[in-house]
Amino acid sequence: MTTITEPAIRVQGIEKSFKDLHVLRGVDFDVARGSIFALLGSNGAGKTTLVRILSTLLKADAGTATVGGQDVAANPGEVREAISLTGQFAAVDEVLTGRENLVLVAKLRHMKQPGKIADDLLARFSLTEAGGRRAGTYSGGMRRRLDIAMSLIGNPSIIFLDEPTTGLDPQARIEVWQTVKQLADGGTTVLLTTQYLDEAEQLADRIAILHRGTIIQNGTLDELKRLLPAAKVEYVEKQPSLEDVFLALVGETGETEGEETGEPATAGTRADKKKKEEAAR
C-alpha cells in the first residue's frame, strides 16, 4: 500500500531566483495526505513563489517537487488534474455573477451538469441569494467564499490556499477556517500559507516556518512549542481580547453577513458556529 505512505506533496531542494534575488534557497518538506499543512512566513519569505511552483505556474531553478505523485515540472498536466489553487487575491471574474463564475469553472473542468454544481456550491457557501449578482459587488468575505467554492469544483485532492484570510474581517476569517477544516475532514490535503500565527495554530496539523528562502522549522504545534523552554505556570486574569469583544458584540446584535447575502435564515447557525469557535480557543 505505497499509495497511503506516499505524501501528497513532496518538496526537495527547490530553489528559485528572480535575477539576483534568491527567493528560495533549497526548500524541503513533505505533506501527508489529508492533512492541513501551514507554511508560515513573513511577507517576502517566498511563500507565494513556492505555491506558484507547486501549482505549475512557475518553474523552479533547481530541486524537485511532486504533487499527488506527479512531478510538477515533468507532468504539469497531471498535477493540474489533482490540484486547485486559491491565490492571494480572490481570483473571481467581477463582471460575471457568482453563479456564472462557478458555472465557468465547472465547464472548464469538463464537469457534467455545471448548473447543478454551481447551485449546490452557492447553497453550501451561503451565497444562494447573491448568486445572481455580479461578483464585483460582493464584500471581501463573500468574494473569498466564492473563490474557495470555485476551487472545490471537480473535488481536487490537493488544495493550495495562498494567504486565504489576508484582508478579511474576523467573522469572514472564521468562516474560511471552518471551510478549511471541513475540507481536511473530507480527506482533502490542504497546503495554506499565512503570516498569521494564530491561523496556523488554529488549523494546521503541521507547521513549517519559511524564512529567507529555507524551512527553518517543521513540526506539529506541540513540537514547535517544545523548542522553547518549558512553560512556566502563572496565574493571570483572563482578559478578553478585542477580537472576543468584537465577535461577542456583533454576534449578539445582528449579522452583517445576513445583510450582505440577504439570508437571515442562516445567521443563527453561523453565530452558533462562531460561539463554538470561541469556546474552542
Place this chain on the structure above:
Amino acid sequence: MTSHAISDTAVLTGRSLRHILRSPDTIITTAVTPIALMLLFVYVLGGAINTGSNESYIDYMLPGILLITIASGVAYTSYRLFLDLQGGIFDRFQSMPIARSSVLWGHVLTSLVSNLVSVAIVTGVALIMGFRTGASFGAWLAVVGILVLFTLALTWLAVIAGLSAKTVDGASAFAYPLIFLPFISSAFVPTESMPAPVAWFAENQPVTSIVDTTRALFAGEPVGSDIWVALAWLVGIIAIGYVGALAAYRRKVS
C-alpha cells in the same frame, strides 16, 4: 488535453463576450472615433482633397476608416488580458487542466467578434452618409476576409502588449501608433501628393496595400497585385504576432 482545446476556447470566448455584452460601451467607444473622423473628413476636409478620381470622397476613405476602427478596437484586448493577469483569474485558469492556448484564443476570438460589430456600425453610418458600392457578393466576402485577417494580425500584437505590459495604460498605449498608421498611407489622400520620403514610406507600409485592395473591391475594380502584397503583409504580421504572443506567454510561466 488537445481534445478539450476547442470546448475550452468556446467556454472562455463565451466568458469574454459576456464581458462585452455587459459593457457595450467598449463597442460604442471603438466606433465613435472613426465615425467622428469620417464626419470630419467628408464634411470639413474632404471638399479640399483631390483624390484624382471621380468617386465620392466617402467611398475613397471608408477602407482607411475601417482599419482605424479595428486598430482602436484591439486595444481592449490588451486591456482585458492585462486585467485578467492582474486579478489572478489568469493564474486560476493556468492552474487548471485546460488546454494551454485556450486562454489567449478566447480573447482573440472575442476581439474578432467585437471588432466586426464595430466595423458593421461604422459601415452602417457610412451608408447613411452616402457610401455606395457596386461590390459583388464575392467582393464583399473578400473585404470581410481582409478585415478578419487585419483584426487577427493586430489582435495578436495586442496580446503581446497585454501580456508584457506593466500598467493598464501601457497595455493599451501600443494601439496609438497603429491608429496613426492609416494617416500616412493612401487611406485619405493619394500618396503622390506627399513629399518623396513620406510617399516612399506610405507606399511601402502594409496599410496602403490593404486600403488599395479594399477600395478596389468596393469599387468593383480589379485588385491587381495589391491583394498579394496585402495578404503577404497580413499573414506575415499574424505569424510574427502569434509567435511573439506565445513567447510572451511562455515568459509568464518560467
